[in-house]
Each structure stands twice: as structure tokens, then as C-alpha cells.
Amino acid sequence: MISIQIELDDHTAIQFQEDLLEKIHETGAKGVVIDLSTVDIIDSYIAKILGDVVKMSDLLGAKVVLTGIRPAVAIILTDLGIRLNNISTALDLEKGLAKLKQDLGG
Amino acid sequence: MIMETRSSVPINNEWDIVQARQLGRQISREMGFGHVDQARITTAISELARNIYLYANNGEITIEPIVNLGKKGLKITSRDKGPGIKDIRLVMQDGYTTSGGLGAGLPGVKRLMDIFKIDSTLEKGTNIVAIKWLR
Amino acid sequence: MPKVVIKYIKDKRKEINEAWMRKMAEELPEFPNYRAPNQNLSNANDNFVDVIYTYLLNIENTDDVRDFIKKIMKLEVPINYLSIGLQVFRRVVMEVIKRSEKDPENLLELYEHTDRVVEPIFNQLIKDTTETWERTISIQKSELLELSAPLIPILDRISVMPLVGTIDTERAKLIMENLLQGVIDHHAEVVLIDITGVPVVDTMVAHHIIQASEAVRLVGSKCILVGIRPEIAQTIVNLGIELDQFPTKSSLQRGIEEALKITERKVITITEGNGKQ
Incomplete structure (x- = not known):
């Protein structure tokens, strides 16, 4: 299981996607917590990349939980009509890890 | 409308998107927008700047405080000389995309801001004006 | 002159x-x-x-x-x-x-x-x-x-937001902000939105409530809509509003029971002689 805290910027987003998938592959991680508490905006582009990362990780056999999405970011995602429907979320890192453990069956 | 200071950021590459965004954040903060509205403005600028970068390659984002009938607001103008938009109704639909994105860009900007006007001519370019009023 | x-x-x-x-x-x-x-x-x-x-x-x-x-x-x-x-x-x-x-x-x-x-x-x-x-x-x-929308922590990890009065777009925005900030501040894993005091639930109000619950999910918490009166259940269905993605309960009490279940807890009665469990 790995947890990452990131600062998402446009030019780092794609890089982040590649790095994360590489790391999942290397470590054989079954679960990933991505902490977004330092990300102050998510536009439709970054949301797309995040959604893709979750799907791609899933293909590699790792479940992703997003944590620490800020209130303002959540409001704007809903304003934009972006649902991130099939992505799990948790309040913080600790709860994210708990959720992963639960989802992965203990 | 009374114009105050205006700031423009040319959009030529991805770094400029970040710069336009930071400027929007700074100006909206100085004007006294709440932090959620600051984020709305910043996100709208991000979407508009990215559209310029993706579809027109170059263009310009202008950010200016405005006053209209005693109401204060922030006006964002996005200008490019790109290919233009063939069917505006279509791009304003949720989920419509030609770039593989989420198709939430322009309709999203409309929802984030209070006023949204789009004006586009094929082969000539696109002008978008979006305003957020200070509450 | x-x-x-x-x-x-x-x-x-x-x-x-x-x-x-x-x-x-x-x-x-x-x-x-x-x-x-x-x-x-x-x-x-x-x-x-x-x-x-x-x-x-x-x-x-x-x-x-x-x-x-x-x-x-x-x-x-x-x-x-x-x-x-x-x-x-x-x-x-x-x-x-x-x-x-x-x-x-x-x-x-x-x-x-x-x-x-x-x-x-x-x-x-x-x-x-x-x-x-x-x-x-x-x-x-x-x-x-100001009167609008307080988020009240009632139990560890469970908060309630009672909504009273008509909800317009401006209030809906404020409710959303209070709700999300409250969720973070109180570490609320479950939020009960009580609409007992909302006189009319039309498509717009329902839309605002759905948006709020989506945003709550994004920050990592869960919404339960409680206090749905029969006439409101009727309007919701008649207007074709889809509320099925998030749980609803008729009363605050049922909502709290559900919230306890989600957070893996329950209320037990301590009887004398039986001692505590």
C-alpha cells in the first residue's frame, strides 16, 4: 500500500500519472491513497487526469482512495458537473487507509 | 461601466495557464472575494486559458475589476484568433468534447461565473467574456 | 426665476x-x-x-x-x-x-x-x-x-444540518460552504441533512441538495437526507427527481440509526444487573 501527497499542476499532472503507475507496477501495491489536501484548484483537465489515474491503477490491480479534497475544490467540481462517481474518497490519510483495508478485505 | 486596472496574460504554453490562474487568484483575493469564489474564478480562468492553448495555440486572458451600477465584479476576457467554434450550442452542452477531455470546460465556466458571453467566428477566432459579481 | x-x-x-x-x-x-x-x-x-x-x-x-x-x-x-x-x-x-x-x-x-x-x-x-x-x-x-445553516456535531463523527425555510440559489451556496467546512472541522464521516423545515422541495432545491451531497462525498464523507414528509416524497417522485444515489430516511431518528450503522456503532440499553456490555 502506498500513499502520496501531491501538488498538482498542469505540467506535473501527466508526469505524476506516469510516476504513479510505474510505482504501482514496481511495488505491486494493492492500494493507493492520494492525498489532495495541498491542491487548491482542480479544473476539468486535472479532474480528467485524476479519473484516468484511478482507472489505470485499477487495471494494474491497485485500488485508489482520494483524501483531503478541500471544500472549495469539492464545490467547484460539483459546479463543473464533474462527478468522479466511481472514485472512493475519505476525509484524511488515516481514514483513507482504513477504507482501503476494508475494501481489500482486511 | 467604469474600467479600473486591467491585467493581461498572453497564453502560448502550459506555463502561461498557471500564470493566468495565479493572477486571477491574486486579483480576486485583493478585491475581497470569498475563498470559494476565488477558487471559482481561478478555475474558470484555468478552463478558458486551457481552451486557448488546446484549440487556438495562442491568445490572451484579460482580468479586470469592474463596477456596474454600484456593483463590483471581476471580468475575465478570453481572446484568440484560432479556428473558431462551429456550433456554439454544441460546445455548451455538458459532456461534449473534441479533445478527449471531460467536456465540462465551457458549460462549467458558465456555471462558475455569473455572466457568460461567447462570440465566435469560424477561421477568425473566439471571444469569451465571463463576469463574477462580488457579493 | x-x-x-x-x-x-x-x-x-x-x-x-x-x-x-x-x-x-x-x-x-x-x-x-x-x-x-x-x-x-x-x-x-x-x-x-x-x-x-x-x-x-x-x-x-x-x-x-x-x-x-x-x-x-x-x-x-x-x-x-x-x-x-x-x-x-x-x-x-x-x-x-x-x-x-x-x-x-x-x-x-x-x-x-x-x-x-x-x-x-x-x-x-x-x-x-x-x-x-x-x-x-x-x-x-x-x-x-446568518440564521441559515449551522452544522451541529451530535455524536463523534456524526453531524446534523437542519435546513429551515426556502432555499434559493444564494442560500444554497452558503449551505454548501458551511456544510463542507463543517464536515472538515468536525471530522464528520456522516452528515444528516434534515429538510423537515423546508416548505417546498422543487427541482431546483432537489438539485442543490444532490449537489451538496456529491460535494460531501468528494471531501470524503457521506450524506443522509432525513425529514422527508409524505407530500415532499410525492413531489420528488412526480417531478421525476432522482434521489436514489444517496440514502434518505423519513426522520432524524432513523437517520441517526443509519449513521451509527455506517460508522459501525449502535445504541444499546444498559439494564441493571446485566451490567455494561
Whole structure:
């Protein structure tokens, strides 16, 4: 299981996607917590990349939980009509890890 | 409308998107927008700047405080000389995309801001004006 | 020169006053009845013209008009009384002038000057009353917003947001912000949104509630909608609003039970002899 805290910027987003998938592959991680508490905006582009990362990780056999999405970011995602429907979320890192453990069956 | 200071950021590459965004954040903060509205403005600028970068390659984002009938607001103008938009109704639909994105860009900007006007001519370019009023 | 008009108004004060009272009785026939229970109002009639006079004698000083408007608003005289009162005053003055001035050219000019004398009073009246209203409305509005939407932690990891009153777009935004910030501040894993006090749930209100619950999910918490009255359940279904993505419960109590289940807890009764569990 790995947890990452990131600062998402446009030019780092794609890089982040590649790095994360590489790391999942290397470590054989079954679960990933991505902490977004330092990300102050998510536009439709970054949301797309995040959604893709979750799907791609899933293909590699790792479940992703997003944590620490800020209130303002959540409001704007809903304003934009972006649902991130099939992505799990948790309040913080600790709860994210708990959720992963639960989802992965203990 | 009374114009105050205006700031423009040319959009030529991805770094400029970040710069336009930071400027929007700074100006909206100085004007006294709440932090959620600051984020709305910043996100709208991000979407508009990215559209310029993706579809027109170059263009310009202008950010200016405005006053209209005693109401204060922030006006964002996005200008490019790109290919233009063939069917505006279509791009304003949720989920419509030609770039593989989420198709939430322009309709999203409309929802984030209070006023949204789009004006586009094929082969000539696109002008978008979006305003957020200070509450 | 308006001075000529003012001279007319001063010299013919008694005549103007009487004509004004008479015309007002014609214009607002309901007014005498209206006046009956309140002695002060007959003074109000006098005062109105008096203040116009005071105003005309000290043209610099608009405070009198303002004081007068304040006084008359306390008496709960309808605003159209003031507006008609001023119009009638103008007409009466014009009639008085017409009776003494025979030269049509002069007459026309004097009419124009009468307008110029009455206009500033009229403008001041409109300005002051609208300012008072606007101030009142904005105070009420901000008070309403403050009353709006508290998020109350009721148990560890469980919070409740009771919504009372009509939800418009502006309130919905505030509710959303309070809700999400509260979720973070209280580490709420489950939030119960109680709509018992919301009179009407139409498509727009439902949309706002759905958006709020989506945003709550994004920050990592969970919403339960409680307090759905039968008539609201009916409107929701009749309007074709899809609420199936998030759980609903009829009452706050059922909601709390559900919230405890989600956070893997339950309420147990401790009976004597049985001891604690």
C-alpha cells in the first residue's frame, strides 16, 4: 500500500500519472491513497487526469482512495458537473487507509 | 461601466495557464472575494486559458475589476484568433468534447461565473467574456 | 426665476393649504377613514404642507424633508400618500398661479419653475424611502443568511444540518460552504441533512441538495437526507427527481440509526444487573 501527497499542476499532472503507475507496477501495491489536501484548484483537465489515474491503477490491480479534497475544490467540481462517481474518497490519510483495508478485505 | 486596472496574460504554453490562474487568484483575493469564489474564478480562468492553448495555440486572458451600477465584479476576457467554434450550442452542452477531455470546460465556466458571453467566428477566432459579481 | 413661484407659494399659503386639503380628500377618499383611529394623522396632513414650506424657506436644508419623511413613515402613512400629496401640491400651486397670471408666456415659464421647485423634494422623497427600504432588505437578507445553516456535531463523527425555510440559489451556496467546512472541522464521516423545515422541495432545491451531497462525498464523507414528509416524497417522485444515489430516511431518528450503522456503532440499553456490555 502506498500513499502520496501531491501538488498538482498542469505540467506535473501527466508526469505524476506516469510516476504513479510505474510505482504501482514496481511495488505491486494493492492500494493507493492520494492525498489532495495541498491542491487548491482542480479544473476539468486535472479532474480528467485524476479519473484516468484511478482507472489505470485499477487495471494494474491497485485500488485508489482520494483524501483531503478541500471544500472549495469539492464545490467547484460539483459546479463543473464533474462527478468522479466511481472514485472512493475519505476525509484524511488515516481514514483513507482504513477504507482501503476494508475494501481489500482486511 | 467604469474600467479600473486591467491585467493581461498572453497564453502560448502550459506555463502561461498557471500564470493566468495565479493572477486571477491574486486579483480576486485583493478585491475581497470569498475563498470559494476565488477558487471559482481561478478555475474558470484555468478552463478558458486551457481552451486557448488546446484549440487556438495562442491568445490572451484579460482580468479586470469592474463596477456596474454600484456593483463590483471581476471580468475575465478570453481572446484568440484560432479556428473558431462551429456550433456554439454544441460546445455548451455538458459532456461534449473534441479533445478527449471531460467536456465540462465551457458549460462549467458558465456555471462558475455569473455572466457568460461567447462570440465566435469560424477561421477568425473566439471571444469569451465571463463576469463574477462580488457579493 | 423660481423666486417668483416661491413668492406665490408664500403669499397664497392659506389658499394653497385649503385647496390642497380639499383635493387630497378627493384623491384619497379612503384617507379620512384611515385617519380616524389616529389623531396624529390630521397633524400629518398639516405637517406635510408645513414641511414643504419650511423646505422652500431654507432651500439649502433638506433635513426637514428627511425628518418629515421619517416622522410620516412612523405613522405608517402609505408612500403613495406622500407622492400624491406632492403632485397635488404642485397642481394646486399651478392653479393659484393661473388665477393671477394672465400672460400665457409668463404662465408657461412659471409652470416650468413650479416643476423645478417641487422636483427636488420629490427626488429626496424617493431617494430617502428607497434607501430606507434597501437598507432594511439588506439587513434582513444578511440576518437570514446568518440564521441559515449551522452544522451541529451530535455524536463523534456524526453531524446534523437542519435546513429551515426556502432555499434559493444564494442560500444554497452558503449551505454548501458551511456544510463542507463543517464536515472538515468536525471530522464528520456522516452528515444528516434534515429538510423537515423546508416548505417546498422543487427541482431546483432537489438539485442543490444532490449537489451538496456529491460535494460531501468528494471531501470524503457521506450524506443522509432525513425529514422527508409524505407530500415532499410525492413531489420528488412526480417531478421525476432522482434521489436514489444517496440514502434518505423519513426522520432524524432513523437517520441517526443509519449513521451509527455506517460508522459501525449502535445504541444499546444498559439494564441493571446485566451490567455494561
